[in-house]
Amino acid sequence: ELSSIPTVGPRGYFSSYYGAVRFIGHAREMIQEGYEKFKGGVYKVPMVDRWVVVVTDPDSIDELRKKTEEELSFDQATKDLLRVEYTFGNEVQLNPYHAMVVRNQLTRRLADIFPAMHEEIVLAFNDVIPAQQNEWVAVTAYEAMMLITCRASNRIFIGEDLCREPELADIQANFALQVVMRATLMNFFPKILHPIIGRLLTNAPSSLQRCMTLLGSVVEERLRIFARDGPESAEMPDDVISWLIEVSKEEDRNARSVCLRILILNFASLHTSSQTFTHALYHLAVADPNTLTLLREEIQTVTDAEGWTKSAMSNLWRLDSFLKESQRVSGTSILPVVRKTMKTMTLSNGIVIPTHTHVAIATIPIHRDEQYYENADSFQPFRFVKSWPEGDEGSLSQQLVSTSSCYMAFGHGQRACPGRFFASLIMKTMMAHLVLHYDVKVEDGIRPPDQWMMMNCSPNRTAKVLFRKRQA
Numbered sequence: 001e002l003s004s005i006p007t008v009g010p011r012g013y014f015s016s017y018y019g020a021v022r023f024i025g026h027a028r029e030m031i032q033e034g035y036e037k038f039k040g041g042v043y044k045v046p047m048v049d050r051w052v053v054v055v056t057d058p059d060s061i062d063e064l065r066k067k068t069e070e071e072l073s074f075d076q077a078t079k080d081l082l083r084v085e086y087t088f089g090n091e092v093q094l095n096p097y098h099a100m101v102v103r104n105q106l107t108r109r110l111a112d113i114f115p116a117m118h119e120e121i122v123l124a125f126n127d128v129i130p131a132q133q134n135e136w137v138a139v140t141a142y143e144a145m146m147l148i149t150c151r152a153s154n155r156i157f158i159g160e161d162l163c164r165e166p167e168l169a170d171i172q173a174n175f176a177l178q179v180v181m182r183a184t185l186m187n188f189f190p191k192i193l194h195p196i197i198g199r200l201l202t203n204a205p206s207s208l209q210r211c212m213t214l215l216g217s218v219v220e221e222r223l224r225i226f227a228r229d230g231p232e233s234a235e236m237p238d239d240v241i242s243w244l245i246e247v248s249k250e251e252d253r254n255a256r257s258v259c260l261r262i263l264i265l266n267f268a269s270l271h272t273s274s275q276t277f278t279h280a281l282y283h284l285a286v287a288d289p290n291t292l293t294l295l296r297e298e299i300q301t302v303t304d305a306e307g308w309t310k311s312a313m314s315n316l317w318r319l320d321s322f323l324k325e326s327q328r329v330s331g332t333s334i335l336p337v338v339r340k341t342m343k344t345m346t347l348s349n350g351i352v353i354p355t356h357t358h359v360a361i362a363t364i365p366i367h368r369d370e371q372y373y374e375n376a377d378s379f380q381p382f383r384f385v386k387s388w389p390e391g392d393e394g395s396l397s398q399q400l401v402s403t404s405s406c407y408m409a410f411g412h413g414q415r416a417c418p419g420r421f422f423a424s425l426i427m428k429t430m431m432a433h434l435v436l437h438y439d440v441k442v443e444d445g446i447r448p449p450d451q452w453m454m455m456n457c458s459p460n461r462t463a464k465v466l467f468r469k470r471q472a
């Protein structure tokens with residue numbers, strides 16, 4: 001019974017709606033309050049259309065991690081949260097070939113695609129940040145980092161020419177907004193009305209149409225080459241468009257389906273990566289000079305010895321730790337892991353969670369818990385570098401891409417983010433380039449305040465960071 005699980009906020013049928021409205025503006029406080037009161041057990045918080053049960057202890061998290069999709073479903077939770085039927089379309093979950101491409105082709109080819117990604121990062125920084133030596137220029141960090149991340153990732157998704165199209169970032173931003181707005185709006189209404197509202201909303205201007213106008217002819221051309229010469233053709237470049245065509249089933253092998261998957265991959269990657277990176281940039285801009293010196297020393301030494309390669313980026317342990325620590329204290333989602341019980345679930349500590357309940361993990365409270373992280377509230381850039389400074393070698397389990405029951409910014413378990421290896425590589429390469437080639441600071445030396453909206457902790461969207469080119 002849900003009623004036996006303790007509640008944060010009002011408990012009654014009608015008053016819980018008040019709690020749900022409060023949750024929109026105070027999700028962080030409510031999740032934290034529940035964590036402090038019920039740590040070791042579970043508690044529930046009200047959303048507009050349902051309760052969410054929040055799990056707090058590593059043993060239960062480990063237990064949940066081992067459940068199958070049939071018992072504890074990622075897809076069913078996503079279906080509810082994003083109203084997939086009316087936003088992406090059901091076919092996206094029935095045949096998730098875009099996720100297969102991320103898990104397989106993209107992740108396996110990181111070393112091959114690295115030179116193009118690195119080139120795009122260097123060019124994008126030059127275009128977006130007009131910095132000079134001996135002179136500071138102020139740049140709106142959020143917007144600038146979004147543009148650079150968009151170009152760098154889309155260089156690999158859709159290729160050199162298209163990734164530089166000025167419209168691209170705008171199309172993606174609109175799509176994300178459309179999906180989130182539609183899903184949020186629909187969740188305010190009873191399920192029985194969804195088909196009607198869904199039909200009304202489909203009149204909204206379609207990002208897919210814009211995306212097809214932008215990419216359609218390139219995808220069509222690629223489909224023709226594929227049909228004529230097959231996947232091994234030298235005319236099929238190493239990018240996500242080619243890989244999508246390669247792995248898709250006959251019925252998906254068309255421009256509409258491929259463009260939709262490109263939109264969805266950007267939906268999964270763009271805001272997450274650029275927000276995560278901007279959080280790290282703000283930490284860098286207020287870091288003590290010693291931190292900067294140690295980062296520069298490492299990046300200089302490694303790239304002098306190995307050049308700019310994927311494997312060189314894997315040897316930047318201090319930088320890896322810096323980004324991981326930034327993600328620990330400034331994660332972009334308070335509940336990045338959400339699942340739905342498909343049958344009644346009894347945990348070994350006796351707690352019973354009824355069927356069709358959303359279950360989430362109290363990720364940010366755990367990331368900030370003294371029990372798991374010493375001085376948990378302080379940003380310690382090299383926290384994850386084992387035996388630093390002498391040993392200076394990051395242990396595998398401490399890496400940015402490894403998840404654990406105490407580190408879940410990329411989720412956890414079988415459905416943990418498949419894009420995290422790519423995201424980690426882009427963020428490291430961007431940060432290594434930035435640290436080596438620019439000085440950065442904020443005017444008053446204080447980290448710009450985060451901006452919370454429901455579950456999302458966005459880095460400040462309007463703050464400016466000052467950039468100055470370093471001597472070569």
Ligand code: HEM
Pocket residue numbers: 074096098099102265268269270272273276336337338408409410411412413414415416417418419420422423
């Ligand atoms: C810093 C950047 C990123 C963060 C913080 C992030 C975070 C997450 C999280 C929390 C999940 C859900 C995991 C779970 O429930 O256990 C997820 C899923 C996913 N992410 Fe990411 N992500 C990032 C970048 C990316 C990138 C760059 C891509 C694509 C290249 C990507 C593609 C996906 C996909 C396709 C899923 C769904 C996986 C599935 O259906 O099993 N993500 N991500």
